[in-house]
Amino acid sequence: GQASLAQDVALPEDIAATTQGLIDAGLQDDVGLKFVEDLTTEIGARLAGSPDEARARVWSINELKELGFDAVRVEDFTIPYWARTRESARVTGPNAQDLVITALGGSRATPQGGLEAELVRFESLAELQAADPATIKGKIAFIDEHMYKTQNGAGYGLAVRKRSGCAKAAAEKGGVACLIRSVGTQPRRMPHTGGMSREGALGDLPAAALSGPDADQLTRLLARGPVSVNLDIGVEYADAAPSGNVIAEIEGTDLKDEIVLIGCHLDSWDLGTGALDDGAGCGIVVGAAKLIADLPTKPRRTIRVVLYGSEEVGLFGGAAYARQHAEELEQHVLAAESDFGSGRIWRFQTNFGDSALPYAAIMKEVLMPLGVSPGDNAAGGGPDIGVLRRAGVPVVTPGQDGRDYFDYHHTPDDTFDKIDAEEFRQNVAVYAAFTYIAADTGWNFRNEPMSPVGTE
Amino acid sequence: GQASLAQDVALPEDIAATTQGLIDAGLQDDVGLKFVEDLTTEIGARLAGSPDEARARVWSINELKELGFDAVRVEDFTIPYWARTRESARVTGPNAQDLVITALGGSRATPQGGLEAELVRFESLAELQAADPATIKGKIAFIDEHMYKTQNGAGYGLAVRKRSGCAKAAAEKGGVACLIRSVGTQPRRMPHTGGMSREGALGDLPAAALSGPDADQLTRLLARGPVSVNLDIGVEYADAAPSGNVIAEIEGTDLKDEIVLIGCHLDSWDLGTGALDDGAGCGIVVGAAKLIADLPTKPRRTIRVVLYGSEEVGLFGGAAYARQHAEELEQHVLAAESDFGSGRIWRFQTNFGDSALPYAAIMKEVLMPLGVSPGDNAAGGGPDIGVLRRAGVPVVTPGQDGRDYFDYHHTPDDTFDKIDAEEFRQNVAVYAAFTYIAADTGWNFRNEPMSPVGTE
Ligand SMILES: [Zn+2]
Ligand SMILES: [Zn+2]
Ligand SMILES: [Zn+2]
Ligand SMILES: [Zn+2]
Structure with missing residues (x-):
C-alpha cells in the first residue's frame, strides 16, 4: 500500500x-x-x-x-502548588558530614531541625517493594539505582520509577523518609529534582534526591557500618x-x-x-x-x-x-x-x-x-x-x-x-x-x- | 659543568x-x-x-x-577561624531570581535578610582598582574576569587576584560587597570558594563567588538595565x-x-x-x-x-x-x-x-x-x-x-x-x-x- x-x-x-x-x-x-x-x-x-x-x-x-x-x-x-523552603541533609554520628540533596516535588516537610533515622539501602525500587517491612520501619529508604545514558532518553523511563514510587513504597512499610540517587547521568555533586507521585500537593513522605557522589559516599559509609542521616526539608503548598x-x-x-x-x-x-x-x-x-x-x-x-x-x-x-x-x-x-x-x-x-x-x-x-x-x-x-x-x-x-x-x-x-x-x-x-x-x-x-x- | x-x-x-x-x-x-x-x-x-x-x-x-x-x-x-553559616543571593526587582553563590573564606556577614544594592560590573580587578570611587560607592562590585585552563595551572595565579583583592579594593572606594566570577574552569552552576586576603579571621566586606553561568546571567541582565542584588551571608569566626x-x-x-x-x-x-x-x-x-x-x-x-x-x-x-x-x-x-x-x-x-x-x-x-x-x-x-x-x-x-x-x-x-x-x-x-x-x-x-x- x-x-x-x-x-x-x-x-x-x-x-x-x-x-x-x-x-x-x-x-x-x-x-x-x-x-x-x-x-x-x-x-x-x-x-x-x-x-x-x-x-x-x-x-x-x-x-x-x-x-x-x-x-x-x-x-x-x-x-x-508545592515549593521547597529549605533542604539539607547530614550524616550524623562519628562520620558526621553534610550531604548534597534536593527535595523532590511533593516532598512532605520534616520537623524544623530535621528528622534523624538510620538508612536502609536498596538497589532498586523493586527491591524496596519486595522488602520485609520490619527492615524499613522507622528508617529512611535509600534507593541507589543508576541511570543509563542513551541518545533517545530511554534510560529515563526506567530510572524515574524510583522517584515516583519511593515514598509510597517506603510509607507502606513504615519508613519515615526517602532518599534516591538522582535521576540523572552526570557525576557532579548536583542533585536532580523532579516530581514524585502524589495526590494533590503532597506525596507520602519527606523525599529528596542525592547527587551521584553523595549516593556513592553513603554506599561507602554503609559498607563500614550503620549510617544515620538527619534530613531537614521545609515546604509550602496550597490546594x-x-x-x-x-x-x-x-x-x-x-x-x-x-x-x-x-x-x-x-x-x-x-x-x-x-x-x-x-x-x-x-x-x-x-x-x-x-x-x-x-x-x-x-x-x-x-x-x-x-x-x-x-x-x-x-x-x-x-x-x-x-x-x-x-x-x-x-x-x-x-x-x-x-x-x-x-x-x-x-x-x-x-x-x-x-x-x-x-x-x-x-x-x-x-x-x-x-x-x-x-x-x-x-x-x-x-x-x-x-x-x-x-x-x-x-x-x-x-x-x-x-x-x-x-x-x-x-x-x-x-x-x-x-x-x-x-x-x-x-x-x-x-x-x-x-x-x-x-x-x-x-x-x-x-x-x-x-x-x-x-x-x- | x-x-x-x-x-x-x-x-x-x-x-x-x-x-x-x-x-x-x-x-x-x-x-x-x-x-x-x-x-x-x-x-x-x-x-x-x-x-x-x-x-x-x-x-x-x-x-x-x-x-x-x-x-x-x-x-x-x-x-x-572562619566558617559560613548561611549564604544566598537573589536578583531583585522585575527580573527577580535566585543566584548560585558561595561565600569566600573570610567574608563578612551581611545583616540577617541580606543587604541589597546595585551591581557595578568590572572586567578585572585592575579595572575595579582604577575605577572612580563615585561609581562604586554604596554598590556591589562584580568582577567578571574569566580564568584560562592550562595543564600546569598557570591560569590560577592570574585569576586568583580578583578573589584576594576584590573586597579590599571595593571597600576602599565605598563599595558594600563583592561578587566575583568563580576562580574555576568549568561551565557548571557550581561556584568555587577560596580565601580572600584578610588580617585575622575577616576580610573587608561580604564577598562571594558566582558560578560561571550566574556571572553570565548577570552580564546579560546588566545589558538590559540596572541590576540590584540581595546578598545574604552569615558567618562565624574566632580569633x-x-x-x-x-x-x-x-x-x-x-x-x-x-x-x-x-x-x-x-x-x-x-x-x-x-x-x-x-x-x-x-x-x-x-x-x-x-x-x-x-x-x-x-x-x-x-x-x-x-x-x-x-x-x-x-x-x-x-x-x-x-x-x-x-x-x-x-x-x-x-x-x-x-x-x-x-x-x-x-x-x-x-x-x-x-x-x-x-x-x-x-x-x-x-x-x-x-x-x-x-x-x-x-x-x-x-x-x-x-x-x-x-x-x-x-x-x-x-x-x-x-x-x-x-x-x-x-x-x-x-x-x-x-x-x-x-x-x-x-x-x-x-x-x-x-x-x-x-x-x-x-x-x-x-x-x-x-x-x-x-x-x-
Ligand atoms: Zn522536566
Ligand atoms: Zn520538560
Ligand atoms: Zn591545596
Ligand atoms: Zn585549596
Missing part, C-alpha cells in the same frame, strides 16, 4: 519551494533563540503555580503579541494556585478551523532557569511559527502554538487544554511538542493512520537533508500532547539527540549557556518544515476510510 | 634496583589510595580550625600508627581556633638527622570532601612513604611525612612548621609537597644548587619511563614548603597534569570519585622513587662549595 501510494502523492511544487525556504531561514533563526535567551534571563526559573510562572505568562503574552501572532491569550486553570496555558496562533485561510498544534511547556523546576527543560522547546516552536507567520501567504490551516503551564508537576496544562478544547479535538490534524532540550534532531517519528503513511514518507524525505533519519510510526508525541494522541490526534516526534540532556535536567545547571545555537536552529528548521507542510497541504494524517490505500 | 659531572656520579646499583622495585610497587599502590578514600569517606570536609579538621588529625594519627610509621605526632598551633600538623617518620640510619620532607595539607574547604585538594596529596605521600617503610632496609636519612593543617586559610601549617623546626631547617635536605590533585605527573622540576644538577639529571632519568619529562631547575615546591625553599631548602615539583583540577577545586564536587586510580598510582611511584633516592644516596642538593663542579 505505502509504496504504491507514495507514487500517487507528492509535495506540490510551491509548497516544496516554500518549505525549503523555511528550512534555510530556520538554520539562521534568531527569533527562537532570542525567545529562550530572554525568557531564561528575564524571568529565570518558573515553578508551576508560582508568581514566577505567572510573570512568565505575562512576559510570553507580550513577546508573542510583539511578534505579531494572532489570538494571543492565556487559558487559565488551577493546580495544587489551588493559578496556572495557565499561553496560546498564540497563525490563523489559517480556507481550512482555518483545522489546527496544527506545536507546543512546549512554559513552567520549569525551580533550581535552574529552565533553558533545556523547556525554554528551548518554547523557543523552537515560537521560532518555527514566526518563520511561517512571516511568509507572504498564510498557510490554509491554523497553526496553534501552545506554551503549556504546569507540566512538571503533573501534566496539568495538557489536561486543561484537552478539557477546554474537547469540542475541537477532531479538528486537530497534527500535534507535536518539543520537550527534550535542543540537541540535533536525528530521527523523525510519526503516529499517523495507515492511509497517511505516504505523507509521513514525504515529510521524512524533506527532513533528511537536515541529517534526520526516517523513524517509525510509533511516535509518542510529547508529555502534554499524550492526551491528544490518546484522543486520536496524529502526532509526530522529532527525536532530539538527548545524550547530555539528563546531565542538566531538573538541576541548577539547566541554564541558557547549555544551548548549542547551531543545533537549536536545526530544530527550528525541522519544526518549521513539517508544521508548514501539515498546515498548507490539507493532508489528512488520520486513517482515511475513503483513501486509495487498502485494496490489498 | 653539568655534563662532565654527570659522568662522575651515578645511582649506585643497589639503590637503582630498589628504586625500580618501588616504582613497580607504586604502580600497584593500594595503601595511598585507601588513605584518601577512607579520609574523604570517614571524615569528609575538613575546614581549617574546625572540629572536622580536629577529627581528621585524630583519624590520621591512628592510620599512620597502624601503618607502622615512627614518631607519629601532632604539632599544634592556632589560627583565626584563635586549634589546628595542627600531623607528622609521621621513617627514621633513618647513619644519616638519621637529615630529613627528606614530603608533604600535603590535611585541611580542605568545607564544600567538598577535599579529595583532590588535598586528600589525594596526602594519599600520595603516605602511599609512597609506606612503600619505603616496608623495604627490608631503612634508608639512611629520615623521611618525614607532613600533613599540614590550615593551608587553605593562610598557609598556617607551613609557617608553624618552619617556626617549630627553625633549628633544624639546615638538616632538611629536600622537600616536596603534593597539592594539585592526582593527575599524571608529566614533568619533574628541581630547585637544587648548581653543584647538584647532576643529581637532578639522575632523578629525571629514573622518572622518564613513567612518562615524566625533565623539567627545569626553577621548581616552586608546594604552598606549605615555600617557606622552606625561601630558607634555602632544596625542593622538587613533580608537576601534575592539572587541566581538570580547577573544574573541581574548592567546590562541592571535589570528591573521591574524581580521582583516577591509575594516575594516582603513577604519582605514588614518582614520589617513592625520588624520595628514596634522596634519602638513601646521601647526596647534597644544596650548593656544595667543595664539589668537583665549578671550575669553569
